[in-house]
Amino acid sequence: VDLSAQIANMSVKNLFLNASGIHCQTEEELDELMNEPVSGAMVTKSMTPKSRFGNPLPRYYRLANGSINSMGLPNQGFDYYMDYLKNHDQKKPIIVSVAGMSKEEDLEMLHQLQDNDGYQGLTELNLSCPNVIGKPQMAYDFEAADDLLHEVFSFYKKPLGIKLPPYFDLVHFDMIAEVLNKYPLSHVNTINSVGNGLWIDTNSETVVLKPKGGFGGVGGSMVLPTALGNVRGLRQRLNDDIKIIGTGGVTNGGDAFAHILCGAEMVSIGTQLYEEGLTTFERVTKELTDIMEAKGYKSLDDFRGKLKVIE
Numbered sequence: 077v078d079l080s081a082q083i084a085n086m087s088v089k090n091l092f093l094n095a096s097g098i099h100c101q102t103e104e105e106l107d108e109l110m111n112e113p114v115s116g117a118m119v120t121k122s123m124t125p126k127s128r129f130g131n132p133l134p135r136y137y138r139l140a141n142g143s144i145n146s147m148g149l150p151n152q153g154f155d156y157y158m159d160y161l162k163n164h165d166q167k168k169p170i171i172v173s174v175a176g177m178s179k180e181e182d183l184e185m186l187h188q189l190q191d192n193d194g195y196q197g198l199t200e201l202n203l204s205c206p207n208v209i210g211k212p213q214m215a216y217d218f219e220a221a222d223d224l225l226h227e228v229f230s231f232y233k234k235p236l237g238i239k240l241p242p243y244f245d246l247v248h249f250d251m252i253a254e255v256l257n258k259y260p261l262s263h264v265n266t267i268n269s270v271g272n273g274l275w276i277d278t279n280s281e282t283v284v285l286k287p288k289g290g291f292g293g294v295g296g297s298m299v300l301p302t303a304l305g306n307v308r309g310l311r312q313r314l315n316d317d318i319k320i321i322g323t324g325g326v327t328n329g330g331d332a333f334a335h336i337l338c339g340a341e342m343v344s345i346g347t348q349l350y351e352e353g354l355t356t357f358e359r360v361t362k363e364l365t366d367i368m369e370a371k372g373y374k375s376l377d378d379f380r381g382k383l384k385v386i387e
């Protein structure tokens with residue numbers, strides 16, 4: 077399914093999906109997302125060729141206004157998710173998230189998806205995947221990202237989007253958009269967690285995560301401003317036919333409304349969904365619907381991307 081086509085007649089209730097990594101690793105979790113009545117799509121945990129336990133625990137920690145994680149790509153492996161797609165009717169589009177631990181693993185999985193005639197789905201390549209040692213993650217190495225996408229699009233002809241980490245410099249928005257606009261991407265999903273934060277239990281004077289000496293990706297309400305900046309910054313720079321899935325900091329209808337004002341076609345929910353559970357989708361949808369009614373908006377297109385600046 078092409079997300080853009082799927083989005084074309086999107087109504088509010090179909091707006092939402094889970095953020096990759098949240099409630100989407102096992103068959104049971106995926107079934108629950110599939111049968112959740114409100115969300116309009118779903119995405120798998122980023123997969124690697126072979127199943128992975130991931131990092132040692134504790135690897136996720138709830139903060140007052142968000143979360144920090146260093147999961148280490150725990151997932152059941154590529155074949156498990158391919159089997160899931162084959163054996164379950166798709167009541168809603170399932171985005172297949174791919175995150176190799178190397179460029180070679182990315183290409184290996186994308187070749188398998190391309191060569192699988194039974195697979196017509198939408199794929200999302202997680203560019204937060206590691207680069208060669210000593211180089212920044214792929215999405216922060218603009219030349220490497222360009223080379224990777226050039227190689228991918230030389231053979232991959234099915235709908236493909238990418239997941240991006242946040243950028244913090246307007247020139248970086250320019251630089252990544254210049255790369256992305258060269259390729260026929262279905263969508264960009266922004267943002268991934270804000271990388272390499274650190275949280276400390278000052279009573280014990282100890283970090284709260286075991287992996288990476290406590291460093292981890294930060295999510296939840298505290299990253300909303302960064303998420304909105306990235307959705308807006310990329311919407312202003314990307315070709316119109318590259319849709320944006322807004323992710324980051326969404327805890328209520330108002331946050332989702334803000335993402336859509338910045339140009340998001342769909343909105344994914346991570347930390348809040350993990351902490352509150354699947355009922356988050358109906359609560360946030362109701363809150364958004366109430367806001368739209370109060371403002372006299374009939375559809376998302378009445379306000380999508382129409383954020384006003386102060387003249």
Ligand SMILES: CC(C)(C)CCc1c(C(=O)O)[nH]c(=O)[nH]c1=O
Pocket residue numbers: 097122145146147148149150175202204205206268269293
């Ligand atoms: C950070 C990576 C392990 C390279 C990718 C998987 C991932 C993880 C993870 O599995 O640790 N956590 C996130 O917040 N975002 C991600 O994209």
